[in-house]
Amino acid sequence: GDSVTQMEGPVTLSEEAFLTINCTYTATGYPSLFWYVQYPGEGLQLLLKATKADDKGSNKGFEATYRKETTSFHLEKGSVQVSDSAVYFCALRVTGGGNKLTFGTGTQLKVEL
Amino acid sequence: GAVVSQHPSWVICKSGTSVKIECRSLDFQATTMFWYRQFPKQSLMLMATSNEGSKATYEQGVEKDKFLINHASLTLSTLTVTSAHPEDSSFYICSAREGTADEQYFGPGTRLTVT
Numbered sequence: 001g002d003s004v005t006q007m008e009g010p011v012t013l014s015e016e017a018f019l020t021i022n023c024t025y026t027a028t029g030y031p032s033l034f035w036y037v038q039y040p041g042e043g044l045q046l047l048l049k050a051t052k053a054d055d056k057g058s059n060k061g062f063e064a065t066y067r068k069e070t071t072s073f074h075l076e077k078g079s080v081q082v083s084d085s086a087v088y089f090c091a092l093r094v095t096g097g098g099n100k101l102t103f104g105t106g107t108q109l110k111v112e113l
Numbered sequence: 114g115a116v117v118s119q120h121p122s123w124v125i126c127k128s129g130t131s132v133k134i135e136c137r138s139l140d141f142q143a144t145t146m147f148w149y150r151q152f153p154k155q156s157l158m159l160m161a162t163s164n165e166g167s168k169a170t171y172e173q174g175v176e177k178d179k180f181l182i183n184h185a186s187l188t189l190s191t192l193t194v195t196s197a198h199p200e201d202s203s204f205y206i207c208s209a210r211e212g213t214a215d216e217q218y219f220g221p222g223t224r225l226t227v228t
Binding site: 004103 | 155157159206208216217218219220221222
C-alpha cells in the first residue's frame with residue numbers, strides 16, 4: 001500500500017541554520033506530494049505541494065522538489081528562524097483516492113537562538 | 114484562511130462510557146469531513162470520510178459501530194466513541210474540505226484519555 005517515511009525527530013537547530021527534513025514515499029501511480037506544518041496548539045496547515053515529477057513547491061522560504069527517480073520530497077530551508085519551530089508532516093495523495101491523504105509520522109523541529 | 118475548530122480540546126472519560134467530539138468549519142461549508150487518529154510518534158491514520166447528509170465511509174479495520182460519525186450539516190461533524198476503553202486513548206483530528214476544492218483544512222485535534 002501507499003506509505004510515507006520521514007526522518008525521526010526531534011531536530012534541533014540554531015537560528016539561521018540550514019534545514020533538511022527527509023521524506024520518501026511508496027505509492028501506486030503518480031501521487032501528489034505535500035508538506036504540512038503544525039504549530040503548537042493549532043491544526044495542520046498546508047505548507048507546500050507538488051503534483052508531478054520535478055515540480056518544486058515553495059512557501060515561506062521552504063522548498064521541496066518532487067523526485068520521481070528517488071521517490072523523495074525532502075523539505076529544505078536555507079535559514080531557519082525560531083518561529084519555524086513546529087512539527088512537519090510529509091504526505092501523499094494518490095489520484096482517484098478520494099482526496100485521501102497518507103501521512104508520515106511527523107518531524108518535530110526546534111529552533112534555538 | 115479557512116478555520117476548523119474541534120471541541121473539546123481534551124477529554125478524560127471512564128472506561129465503558131461514550132464521548133462525543135465535535136468538528137466545526139467556521140467560515141466555509143464543509144461538504145466533506147475527514148476523521149483521523151494519531152498515536153504518539155505515529156502518523157495520522159484516516160478513520161473515515163463523511164459527506165454532508167450521507168453515511169460515513171470507514172477505512173478498513175475501523176469499527177463503524179464503535180466510532181459513530183454524524184455529518185448532519187455543512188458546518189458540523191461529530192465523532193462519538195462508544196463504550197470507550199483505554200486502548201481508544203488517542204489524539205483525534207478532523208479536517209474539512211469545501212466542495213471539490215483541493216485542500217483540506219485541519220482542526221487542532223482532541224486528546225482523549227480513557228481511564
